Amino acid sequence: MEEIVSEIKKDYIASLLDQGKRQDGRGFDDYREIIVEKGISNKAEGSALVRIGDTQVMVGVKLAVGEPFPDMPDSGVLTTNAELIPLASPTFEKGPPDENTIELARVVDRGIRESGCIDLEKLCIAEGEKVWIVFVDIHVLDYDGNLFDASSLGSIAALLDTRLPKIEDGRILYGEKTRKKLPVVDKPVETTYAKIGNNIILDPSLDEELVMDARLTVATTEKGEICAMQKGGAGTYTREEILDIVSRSIDKGKELRKYL
Amino acid sequence: MKIGQPEKFIIDGKRLDGRKPDEMREVKIQAGVLKRADGSALVEWGGNKVIAACYGPREVHPRHLAKSDKAILRCTYNMAPFSVSDRKRPGPDRRSVEISKVTRLALEPVIFTNLYPRTTIDVFIEVLQANAGTRCTGITAASVALADAGIPMRDLVPACAAGKVGGEVVLDLFDIEDNYGEADLPVALIPKNNEITLLQMDGNFTKKEFEKALDLAIQGCMKIYELQKGALRERYGGE
Numbered sequence: 001m002e003e004i005v006s007e008i009k010k011d012y013i014a015s016l017l018d019q020g021k022r023q024d025g026r027g028f029d030d031y032r033e034i035i036v037e038k039g040i041s042n043k044a045e046g047s048a049l050v051r052i053g054d055t056q057v058m059v060g061v062k063l064a065v066g067e068p069f070p071d072m073p074d075s076g077v078l079t080t081n082a083e084l085i086p087l088a089s090p091t092f093e094k095g096p097p098d099e100n101t102i103e104l105a106r107v108v109d110r111g112i113r114e115s116g117c118i119d120l121e122k123l124c125i126a127e128g129e130k131v132w133i134v135f136v137d138i139h140v141l142d143y144d145g146n147l148f149d150a151s152s153l154g155s156i157a158a159l160l161d162t163r164l165p166k167i168e169d170g171r172i173l174y175g176e177k178t179r180k181k182l183p184v185v186d187k188p189v190e191t192t193y194a195k196i197g198n199n200i201i202l203d204p205s206l207d208e209e210l211v212m213d214a215r216l217t218v219a220t221t222e223k224g225e226i227c228a229m230q231k232g233g234a235g236t237y238t239r240e241e242i243l244d245i246v247s248r249s250i251d252k253g254k255e256l257r258k259y260l
Numbered sequence: 261m262k263i264g265q266p267e268k269f270i271i272d273g274k275r276l277d278g279r280k281p282d283e284m285r286e287v288k289i290q291a292g293v294l295k296r297a298d299g300s301a302l303v304e305w306g307g308n309k310v311i312a313a314c315y316g317p318r319e320v321h322p323r324h325l326a327k328s329d330k331a332i333l334r335c336t337y338n339m340a341p342f343s344v345s346d347r348k349r350p351g352p353d354r355r356s357v358e359i360s361k362v363t364r365l366a367l368e369p370v371i372f373t374n375l376y377p378r379t380t381i382d383v384f385i386e387v388l389q390a391n392a393g394t395r396c397t398g399i400t401a402a403s404v405a406l407a408d409a410g411i412p413m414r415d416l417v418p419a420c421a422a423g424k425v426g427g428e429v430v431l432d433l434f435d436i437e438d439n440y441g442e443a444d445l446p447v448a449l450i451p452k453n454n455e456i457t458l459l460q461m462d463g464n465f466t467k468k469e470f471e472k473a474l475d476l477a478i479q480g481c482m483k484i485y486e487l488q489k490g491a492l493r494e495r496y497g498g499e
Binding site for chain 1: 263354361369458459466475478
C-alpha cells in the first residue's frame, strides 16, 4: 500500500526547508533522539532495540552451526533478513517480502559484510565442514521514517551484544551462553540523507520521506572509509551533492557510533 | 582468502584481461532486435549478453496499480538459468528484486510518464550471459529499448561501473575482478544535465578513491551514451 501525502504538506515541508527550517525544528544535520538498548531478549544470542524519534526497530541475532560455502571453506556465514510487519505501519502488508523489505535487508547486509566488521574466519569450527552461521533478523516495530539507519545501528548493537552458546558433543545448548563474544572488529554505521528540492537533510522523518525526491545511504567504517552506498527514490543527485553527502556521512558516522 | 583469488590484479600496468585501468570492455549495442516487443535492444558488453524489451504504454493489470495522473513504470530484471557458471534457480531471488527496483528508479526520471495517465510501461531485462556488470548492461539496454518503442524521454540513461582491484581504481570490472576485487560502484547518468540516477556501492573506498571512481564511472557512462545514440541512428537513420 502507498501512503498518500497532500500537496499542501509537500509545499509546506519544501518551503520550510528553503527557509533553512524543518517541520520538527531540527537542523539539516541533526538526528532525532536516538536510544539504543542492548540485550532485550533472553532467547536471542544477541539483541537490540533502536529508537530514532518514533521509529522503533528490534534486531535479534541467532546462531546456528552449518556448512560453509564451498568457495570459502574456512569462513562463517552471515545472513541478514528484514521483516516489515503490518503491526508497524498502516502501509505494510502481510505476505512475502516486497522490494522495500528486500532492499532494506540487503543494504544493511552490505554495510556489515563489506566493512568486514565480523571476522568470519574466526567463526570456523571445522574447515569445510562446520562453521557458525550468524542470522541477523531485523524486525520493524514502528515505522516513522529512516529504517536504514535504525536497522543498521540495531544490527551492529545486536552483534556486539551477542554471546556464543555452549557446544557439547556437537550439539548447541542454546540455554547456556558462554562469555565468548562474536569477533566484531569494526563498527560500521549507515547514515541516510534525503533530498527535497535543492535541500539535503539527514535522518528524514516519515513526512519528509513521503515528499523526498531521492535519498542516499552511506555506510562508513571506524577508519572513516566508505563500505556501502545505496541511492533510493526516483529523483537524481549531482556529482557535487554526492561528494558532499559522503563527507557529511563520514562526520555523522562518528557521532552515531557513540550510541553503540 | 577466497579460493581462486588471483595474487595480483594489475601486472605491468595491465589488468588480467589485458586492459588498462581506465579502459572499458568492448561494447556493442543493437536496437530493435525483437519483432513482437514495442521496443527492444541487445547489448553485448565484454562477456555480458543482455536483451531488453519494452511494452507500452498499455493497460495496467492488475488495474488498482494504475495512477490517474501518470503512467507507471515496471521493470523486471531476470537471469537465465544458464547465464552463470553455477546454474541459477529460475524465478526472482532477492538480488534480482533489488536490481529490478534500482533499475526502475534509474530510468523513471527521464520518462515523461505524465503523458500517459492510467497506463503502464513495462520493461523486461533478460540476462542471457553474465560476466559482471549486468545491472549496468541491463539499464543501458533498457533505455535503448524505451527509445526504440518511441517512449518520450528527456534523455537516454547510460550506466557503467567503476571499482577497486589490487588497491587501484579501475573502470568496468569483469568477473574475476568483481568476485575478488575490493569495491564496485555502479552508476547511471542523465548525460544532458549530469544528474545521477543510480548509485550503489559495496566494498571499501577512502573518500579520495571514491571521488576518483565516481568520475571514472561518469566518463564510462559518457562513452556508453555515444554507443547508445549510435545504435539508434543505425536503426532509424539520420546523421
